[in-house]
Amino acid sequence: PFARDYAGYLDMRSFGGAQVSRTFYSRGQTGQQLLLGAYSALSRQIGAGAVKFFDRREMLDLTVVDGLARGIVCRNMKSGEIESYVADAVVLATGGYANTFYLSTMAKASNATAIWRAYKKGAFFANPCFTQIHPTCIPVSGDYQSKLTLMSESLRNDGRIWVPKKPDDSRNPSQIPEEDRDYYLERQYPSFGNLVPRDVASRRAKEICDKGFGVGKTKMAVYLDFSDAIKRNGKHWIEEKYGNLFDMYHEITAEDPYSVPMRIYPAVHYMMGGLWVDYNLMSTIPGLFVIGEANFSDHGANRLGASALMQGLADGYFILPYTMGDYLARTKFHSLATDHPEFKKSNAEVADRVKKLLSINGKQPVSEIHKKLGKVMWDYVGMGRNAKGLKKALKLIPEIREEFWADAKVIGESENINIELEKAGRVADFLELAELLASDALHRAESCGGHFREEYQTPEGEALRNDKKFSYVAAWEYTGSGKKPKLNKEQLTFEYVKPSERSYK
Numbered sequence: 272p273f274a275r276d277y278a279g280y281l282d283m284r285s286f287g288g289a290q291v292s293r294t295f296y297s298r299g300q301t302g303q304q305l306l307l308g309a310y311s312a313l314s315r316q317i318g319a320g321a322v323k324f325f326d327r328r329e330m331l332d333l334t335v336v337d338g339l340a341r342g343i344v345c346r347n348m349k350s351g352e353i354e355s356y357v358a359d360a361v362v363l364a365t366g367g368y369a370n371t372f373y374l375s376t377m378a379k380a381s382n383a384t385a386i387w388r389a390y391k392k393g394a395f396f397a398n399p400c401f402t403q404i405h406p407t408c409i410p411v412s413g414d415y416q417s418k419l420t421l422m423s424e425s426l427r428n429d430g431r432i433w434v435p436k437k438p439d440d441s442r443n444p445s446q447i448p449e450e451d452r453d454y455y456l457e458r459q460y461p462s463f464g465n466l467v468p469r470d471v472a473s474r475r476a477k478e479i480c481d482k483g484f485g486v487g488k489t490k491m492a493v494y495l496d497f498s499d500a501i502k503r504n505g506k507h508w509i510e511e512k513y514g515n516l517f518d519m520y521h522e523i524t525a526e527d528p529y530s531v532p533m534r535i536y537p538a539v540h541y542m543m544g545g546l547w548v549d550y551n552l553m554s555t556i557p558g559l560f561v562i563g564e565a566n567f568s569d570h571g572a573n574r575l576g577a578s579a580l581m582q583g584l585a586d587g588y589f590i591l592p593y594t595m596g597d598y599l600a601r602t603k604f605h606s607l608a609t610d611h612p613e614f615k616k617s618n619a620e621v622a623d624r625v626k627k628l629l630s631i632n633g634k635q636p637v638s639e640i641h642k643k644l645g646k647v648m649w650d651y652v653g654m655g656r657n658a659k660g661l662k663k664a665l666k667l668i669p670e671i672r673e674e675f676w677a678d679a680k681v682i683g684e685s686e687n688i689n690i691e692l693e694k695a696g697r698v699a700d701f702l703e704l705a706e707l708l709a710s711d712a713l714h715r716a717e718s719c720g721g722h723f724r725e726e727y728q729t730p731e732g733e734a735l736r737n738d739k740k741f742s743y744v745a746a747w748e749y750t751g752s753g754k755k756p757k758l759n760k761e762q763l764t765f766e767y768v769k770p771s772e773r774s775y776k
């Protein structure tokens with residue numbers, strides 16, 4: 272599905288943080304095209320009888336027997352039945368937990384439940400605080416909003432980011448002459464310009480808006496302007512490259528980005544943290560493999576554009592088929608059935624939890640409580656973090672959690688499709704994970720990639736790492752309900768390429 276150049280070769284384009292064009296793409300829908308490829312490959316295997324597909328099941332617990340991951344417990348989302356499945360190994364590919372922040376670019380159904388339940392069964396959770404904030408999203412426009420929309424990073428190849436030089440300049444952007452515009456990324460980073468990495472572009476946008484230079488009704492936005500590219504190459508050229516993104520922007524904002532600049536603002540987009548895995552993609556629970564965004568590997572503290580899909584393909588296609596085979600070959604399995612006491616226990620715990628959620632019978636819709644959590648996360652654990660704010664978040668999160676269990680209203684019953692019940696279970700888990708995320712952010716007293724601590728920055732406002740003290744993976748271990756998790760440190764050793772300071776100037 273990838274774009275080709277005039278000669279028919281695969282075309283490539285640049286991404287934030289890279290000065291060369293080396294990424295294959297499919298217009299503004301690379302991810303969708305890869306998904307279609309993955310779906311058809313899966314359907315082919317289902318058709319061939321190699322894969323049995325269980326749709327509409329939500330995994331709600333991992334069952335561990337004699338220290339090995341031996342299966343899962345799910346809720347059938349149509350009938351409400353709690354079902355157990357025995358296995359020799361379990362693979363979690365359940366994605367990231369950006370929706371802890373309520374508003375994010377992720378699908379509304381993305382959640383942390385599977386990895387959170389595995390964490391509570393003994394899988395370590397690594398680097399939960401590393402959060403990627405994407406600079407090119409459609410800004411928040413009101414309290415009623417339930418998600419945010421990403422405008423692809425590819426737009427920064429041809430769009431120029433600017434704000435008026437005068438704060439609160441209410442002129443129409445087309446009436447603001449060049450000399451009154453601040454192309455702040457081009458000014459501050461002459462070599463990378465608009466293509467600085469996502470974390471840098473996001474922080475600079477926040478900074479400029481916090482200083483009062485933001486645009487639009489809320490003043491929490493900057494312009495992404497294509498007028499130069501249109502002048503240079505014509506509207507048709509832009510249409511061919513980005514037409515679908517421009518249409519999407521138009522549908523959402525009712526503004527025509529061919530004639531007025533887009534308004535953009537950063538939003539939570541990807542979580543670099545996740546369950547700890549070794550080089551074989553196995554977690555600290557033998558037999559539990561974790562792939563894709565659900566694990567912590569590959570991206571460290573930061574992630575460049577296109578690397579998530581690369582990781583998904585590498586994990587699932589090149590690594591897991593071999594490492595899983597190795598595990599199966601050298602492990603002795605006892606035969607098991609779902610009447611094993613551990614399965615019965617998992618099953619009973621899941622059923623109890625469903626019952627508990629449905630019996631809270633409070634007054635607040637689950638989404639309202641989720642929104643409160645999101646606001647605390649964005650305000651104190653978001654783009655700019657500091658010790659005072661993080662401590663405040665660590666006080667507020669347990670209070671919101673208590674509010675949830677005392678006053679959430681979960682309507683409907685369990686023996687049916689019940690989206691409110693599904694949502695409630697996920698929000699309950701976000702409310703626990705949020706605390707781990709904030710604690711990790713507080714303990715990491717440095718700025719590093721997708722974790723910016725305002726106390727640790729250079730005089731120019733760039734992230735200041737402390738490699739001497741923090742050059743490790745923070746792998747948190749669950750120690751029981753209401754107890755502080757234990758921090759395990761996996762030291763990072765660099766033999767050939769030594770860590771250095773990043774500069775995009």
Ligand SMILES: Cc1cc2nc3c(=O)[nH]c(=O)nc-3n(C[C@H](O)[C@H](O)[C@H](O)COP(=O)(O)OP(=O)(O)OC[C@H]3O[C@@H](n4cnc5c(N)ncnc54)[C@H](O)[C@@H]3O)c2cc1C
Binds near residue numbers: 364367579
């Ligand atoms: C808007 C947007 C644009 C992006 N663009 C790019 C890009 O251009 N290039 C790039 O490299 N990356 C991109 N990313 C990031 C990338 O798409 C994701 O990191 C990647 O899709 C993660 O894949 P995954 O398979 O690990 O998880 P997901 O794609 O999130 O899939 C997880 C699946 O698990 C299911 N699931 C979750 N919990 C449970 C449970 N308890 N039981 C059963 N099922 C469950 C979910 O419903 C979902 O279907 C983008 C992300 C977003 C949000």
